[in-house]
Amino acid sequence: MPLLPQRWRLLLVLLLVIGLPIATGLIWLLLTALFDRVHGLIPQGDFGSENWRFLWQGSVSGRPSIWVALLNSVMFAGAVAVIEVLVSAMAAYAISRMRFPLRSMYLRFALMLHAFPAISLIIAIFYILRILGLFDTLIGVILVKASLELPLGIWLMKGFFDHLSWEMEMAALVDGASRWTLFWRIALPLVRPGILALGTFALLSAWGEFILPFTLIVSGKSWTLALYLQSFMGESFIDFGLMAGVGLFYVLPVVLFFLLGQRYLLNIYSGGAKG
Amino acid sequence: MTGVTVRLEGLVKHFGRVQALKGIDLTLTPGELVAFLGPSGCGKTTTLLLIAGIYKATAGQIFFDDRRIDHLHPRDRDIGMVFQSYALYPHLTMFENIAFPLRLQRVPKAEVKRKVEQTAELLGISEQLLRRPALVSGGQQQRAALARALVKEPRVLLLDEPLSNLDALIRLSARAEIRRLQKELGITSILVTHDQSEALAMADRVAVFSVGEVEQFATPEELYKAPATTFVAGFVGFPPMNLFEGRFNGAFEAKGLKIPLSPGHPGGKGYLGIRPEDIRFDGEIAARVLLVEVLGKDSLLTLEAAGHILKAMSLEGMQVAIGDELLLNFPVEKLHLFDAEGKRIQRQAS
Amino acid sequence: MRRYAAPLLFLLPATILIVLFFLIPVVTTVFLSLTDISTVTFKNPSWVGLQNYRDLLVDPFIPKIFYNTGRYVGLTLLFNVGMGLVLALLTSLIPERHGDNFRTLWLVPRIMPPVVYVFVWQGLLARAPFGIISDLTGINQGWINSSPWTTIILANGFVGASFGMLIFTSAIRAIPRDLFYAAAVDGASTWQTVRRVVLPLLRWPILFVTVYQTLSLLTSFEYILLLTDGGPGLFKTTVWSLHAYKLALSNYFGNIEFGLGAAMATFLVVIGVIVSLVYMRVFNFRELVSEPKIEVN
Numbered sequence A: 001m002p003l004l005p006q007r008w009r010l011l012l013v014l015l016l017v018i019g020l021p022i023a024t025g026l027i028w029l030l031l032t033a034l035f036d037r038v039h040g041l042i043p044q045g046d047f048g049s050e051n052w053r054f055l056w057q058g059s060v061s062g063r064p065s066i067w068v069a070l071l072n073s074v075m076f077a078g079a080v081a082v083i084e085v086l087v088s089a090m091a092a093y094a095i096s097r098m099r100f101p102l103r104s105m106y107l108r109f110a111l112m113l114h115a116f117p118a119i120s121l122i123i124a125i126f127y128i129l130r131i132l133g134l135f136d137t138l139i140g141v142i143l144v145k146a147s148l149e150l151p152l153g154i155w156l157m158k159g160f161f162d163h164l165s166w167e168m169e170m171a172a173l174v175d176g177a178s179r180w181t182l183f184w185r186i187a188l189p190l191v192r193p194g195i196l197a198l199g200t201f202a203l204l205s206a207w208g209e210f211i212l213p214f215t216l217i218v219s220g221k222s223w224t225l226a227l228y229l230q231s232f233m234g235e236s237f238i239d240f241g242l243m244a245g246v247g248l249f250y251v252l253p254v255v256l257f258f259l260l261g262q263r264y265l266l267n268i269y270s271g272g273a274k275g
Numbered sequence B: 001m002t003g004v005t006v007r008l009e010g011l012v013k014h015f016g017r018v019q020a021l022k023g024i025d026l027t028l029t030p031g032e033l034v035a036f037l038g039p040s041g042c043g044k045t046t047t048l049l050l051i052a053g054i055y056k057a058t059a060g061q062i063f064f065d066d067r068r069i070d071h072l073h074p075r076d077r078d079i080g081m082v083f084q085s086y087a088l089y090p091h092l093t094m095f096e097n098i099a100f101p102l103r104l105q106r107v108p109k110a111e112v113k114r115k116v117e118q119t120a121e122l123l124g125i126s127e128q129l130l131r132r133p134a135l136v137s138g139g140q141q142q143r144a145a146l147a148r149a150l151v152k153e154p155r156v157l158l159l160d161e162p163l164s165n166l167d168a169l170i171r172l173s174a175r176a177e178i179r180r181l182q183k184e185l186g187i188t189s190i191l192v193t194h195d196q197s198e199a200l201a202m203a204d205r206v207a208v209f210s211v212g213e214v215e216q217f218a219t220p221e222e223l224y225k226a227p228a229t230t231f232v233a234g235f236v237g238f239p240p241m242n243l244f245e246g247r248f249n250g251a252f253e254a255k256g257l258k259i260p261l262s263p264g265h266p267g268g269k270g271y272l273g274i275r276p277e278d279i280r281f282d283g284e285i286a287a288r289v290l291l292v293e294v295l296g297k298d299s300l301l302t303l304e305a306a307g308h309i310l311k312a313m314s315l316e317g318m319q320v321a322i323g324d325e326l327l328l329n330f331p332v333e334k335l336h337l338f339d340a341e342g343k344r345i346q347r348q349a350s
Numbered sequence C: 001m002r003r004y005a006a007p008l009l010f011l012l013p014a015t016i017l018i019v020l021f022f023l024i025p026v027v028t029t030v031f032l033s034l035t036d037i038s039t040v041t042f043k044n045p046s047w048v049g050l051q052n053y054r055d056l057l058v059d060p061f062i063p064k065i066f067y068n069t070g071r072y073v074g075l076t077l078l079f080n081v082g083m084g085l086v087l088a089l090l091t092s093l094i095p096e097r098h099g100d101n102f103r104t105l106w107l108v109p110r111i112m113p114p115v116v117y118v119f120v121w122q123g124l125l126a127r128a129p130f131g132i133i134s135d136l137t138g139i140n141q142g143w144i145n146s147s148p149w150t151t152i153i154l155a156n157g158f159v160g161a162s163f164g165m166l167i168f169t170s171a172i173r174a175i176p177r178d179l180f181y182a183a184a185v186d187g188a189s190t191w192q193t194v195r196r197v198v199l200p201l202l203r204w205p206i207l208f209v210t211v212y213q214t215l216s217l218l219t220s221f222e223y224i225l226l227l228t229d230g231g232p233g234l235f236k237t238t239v240w241s242l243h244a245y246k247l248a249l250s251n252y253f254g255n256i257e258f259g260l261g262a263a264m265a266t267f268l269v270v271i272g273v274i275v276s277l278v279y280m281r282v283f284n285f286r287e288l289v290s291e292p293k294i295e296v297n
């Protein structure tokens, strides 16, 4: 707003105060993970490695190795992002740039799904994965996760394709391209900002995903980091230090994605990606 | 010669309720450069895109030589096209832009390099090949677009206002260059423009479009000397021809004006036209000077005669000032007569 | 048909996935709700018509769960929209650079993996020495257990507020500057400008955020599941969607009552479909569907 109230510093302080819990939480996580013992936010013990034993102990009380979970998380997030971006981009390209019957219906339908709360379908999805034989497989959860975010992806990518120049596409056709070639060699490279935005969003969203793997995966060998960390939660004795270590380990890539993709992300979150 | 005959038969194109083309019939001879001239929105680009295969005709047919091509995909028509915005691919270098059509044909690498460099050389953009389009000048972009259209040696070249985004000086040299290349390569070409001087200067023949129709298809000279309709008469030539609406009645009568004609004209309503440069100042039609625009050697006069506003060119050495009274002469052999529909009435043998 | 081969090809993957994981599930949810499918009868369920719905009607815990749901959605919504508005206004009133930083800070809870996020809450609310609240208040207790509702609403709220914040911020940015200058010339104070110029213009965004978040709060249960798992005690913080989930998918009382869970989920699905239909209606659709300028595929 182009009005800077005279006492804006007061507002700044107010913002600091209401934002304090978030900052505190982050600091707490960091300190608890790094020191052997903390009291509140005050480190008591030494700079500790005990909290990080999950990294070299093959297995913490019967759990699969963290490295297996890490690999699964990387595969899960990576595959979801690739599938989500490609499938959305293809559909969005057709909707934005091609003529076919029921085009506008398809568009309406995608918009409707965008508002639809997909998580309410989880019971049926469980059942369907069982029937398809994809229950308790990483590939099954990957497909579900990517699919549930398709409406968002299609909408986002359509917005980007809408801005491509028609003359440029016409030129490519006259130059001898098919629509398929045109898509891969001209259109897709030119909506790079969209791909990065959706890709970053999908990576972050899949990296953090909990309910889907929790519901659709049982065996330890397919655990993702979310399941790994959550498995400590129900225990009668909670080892906060260890969990903080795992949590920090799990969060670090998020920080990286976020810093890299931040400027692409704001659009998506304000487009209503997650309640 | 690579040129083909291009024949358009009864091309009709509707966009929903908009009738963009009402029926176009044209035949281009091999190697010819034809200009499509007309005001904005009259369907020039639409016609080009139908030939290119981007649009599908509502009715009508398109032939290259004697082969019907309107059912073919654009890539199978063997056309080169330059768009008004140039439509270069911004993420590719100039080299890759020009090479794109060849890459799609899976031409061997060495061959691509040779052809691209040769074409770039021809158009004088060899130095810019490694840059992205956004980093070179408008003129160079325009050449790259032309190079991309020419590199695959198309049978037909379509140019949609290729010069309209260039500044005036470059535009003049680009005109000459396109003309030279086109003649050298002998490709049947269509140039869309709404700049009549461009059309008249470059084209072998000009098709003048009014809304969705071709009004006249003729050489520039013919367009000027014998415009087929009042639309063409008013559109071609600068300053435009003076047109009066009235009746033929032995002479031509229009509200307060009576202009003598050579005998033998039919009666009825119609139009009479005379070019400003054909008006002489030794007659009986009284007119008053409203405005004098100096155009260099001579001046353009805006006159008022019996309530009609008309334009005339001053003669060399003539001194005219605003408010002067002149006596105009419309020489009979310079008059253009049109019937009530605006169609030219062929002058009887004189 | 060949004419449409290309768009068909482009749409095929998305269509398959959408049919598989949206359309079929909607039908399946309704279908399952009409059977007695459970752990025992998973392989060959039988048709029971509306029996599951009748069971729900007489279930003594349903009123409690219904009340919980209303409370959860209502209070969280209030926090989300209110805080979203406060944040959007405050961050817009201070210099751009600071505003951006605070908005980024508020995105952190949204971007954190939910499990880590919840773990941090658990830590902060734990007994000393880890729990800060225990330290600060001097009352050493497990705060999640003693105030489960407050925890749930705050934890959800800190994630949800950023949604409203971003939408309202862009709405505020879209307000023509002239309006602010005009207000300033008229001698309006900042507060008056906010009340008389900004808030009225935020009516539609507020409505949008409210509707959108109502729907997602109704159906989401992730944070509750992780924080309290519906407890402590019997159904203390169990909401509709969580109950449906647990009936169908988690070993609560041994036997998984898939059909009953599906019956509960059907309500959510139906609400979802209705709201999406309305959303689609209200949305300004015209400008989104201009005809493609290329007529060949």
Ligand SMILES: Nc1ncnc2c1ncn2[C@@H]1O[C@H](COP(=O)(O)OP(=O)(O)OP(=O)(O)O)[C@@H](O)[C@H]1O
Binding pocket: B015, B018, B019, B020, B038, B039, B040, B041, B042, B043, B044, B045, B046, B047, B194, C292, C293
């Ligand atoms: N894709 C389209 N959809 C709908 N109407 C169109 C489309 N393309 C052209 N038109 C309409 O058809 C008519 C002819 O347009 P066209 O672009 O061919 O004109 P033009 O002669 O090239 O004009 P300009 O000199 O402005 O380029 C116009 O009324 C235009 O609005």
Ligand SMILES: [Mg+2]
Binding pocket: B044, B045, B046, B160
């Ligand atoms: Mg045009």
